[in-house]
Amino acid sequence: MLIEQIPEVFRRFLPGVIWRGDKTRKVIYLTFDDGPNPLNTPWLLDELDRLQIKATFFCIGGNVERHPDLYQEIIRRGHRVGVHGYAHVRGLFKDRKAFDEDCAKAASLIDSDLYRPPHGKLYIDQFKAMSKRYKVILWDVITRDYNPKLPPEKIYDIAVKYGRNGSIVVFHDSQKAMKNMRYAFPKAVEFWKQQGYQFETL
Template identity: 55%
Template sequence: MFIEQPPFIYRLLFPGGIWRMPSKEEKVIYLTFDDGPIPEITPWVLDVLDQYNIKATFFCVGDNVRKHPEEYAEVLRRGHSVGNHTFNHIQGLKTRTANYMKNAELASQYIDSPLFRPPHGHLRLPQFFRLKKNYHIILWDVVTRDYSKRMTPEQVLDNVKDYTRNGSVIVFHDSLKAEKNMKYALPLAIEWLKEQGYVFKTIEEGLAQYDHETIEAIVTNHHNSENDNRELARDYR
């Protein structure tokens, strides 16, 4: 569970980071896709989303956008949101802050978005606070682990079923590494989520529901304790 759904202690490290956005009016989830766009996978994901009439958020690697501008343009043309995932998918904990910021800034030349997601979810605190001046830092409530060779396609689907709750930000990957697991799990996950009554929104649609103070309150309440997490989930169902 530590990997699939980060514990509140880890979330405390990044005050103001967005992990989850529950709604009082409806059961909502946010599908997100990391590491694209690439021609081998991203068009398939777009077709699946079209099939179910769903909009999602793609956290794109800047160098992939540079290499595959047609795929990036198609993501936007079909009405999805995008976010910055650095230019080279670099690991924040292994990178000096100045170099990390330069890499994110380079990606911003190709990706026009107020959203940022750090690769692997790893950031040094100075990186986090500098990025937060210009971006909403989007993390996650559920990571499917579709990228892992240790996971079967069925286990990836089970991660969605076991950990999703109102307001979950769910991570899939439009990458070659995730292809087998993701192609099995994504359509079945969407069908299951629809059966459970979830509404699908982009991250930007979710943020638009709240003013800054409300977002901060949700994040703060969500971090207090596991009991508070359960209460918040109950209150927003």
């Protein structure tokens, strides 16, 4: 519960950060982090076309640099892109200058007003600085598809258990999440469609 869906009381500590969309509508915002990845993103783009859904991709600048055609293909197919840093630094940037440099590099590669910090973590002053330049997007549901130790069925269960009106849901198009995401994401979409949900980009 604490990981998959962070309670409202904790969300208030980060004012200005977007955790959830419109709570009054049956709408879900699918987001895919850490791509573009040549092993996983093309499959995902085809699957989104098949399901007739537009999603939001929080791209890593370094991956955009390595796979520019794939990045352009995401946009060409009508999806939104957001900034997810350049090098996806683990944990928090203790070196503020390195953080600024990473952000500047990512911004030079990804044209967007959306930002999601790697691992969802920043120092408060960094959250404030980034929210002046971007809409800072965290999430309502994190599926934990990035954890290969969890079985794919568990990822599906997390998605449908916590998904609700206005949920911003995190999946990953990284290689590590491939097995879990490919199982859980289409199945969860079919479930949500049956429940009457629509899908929108951020």
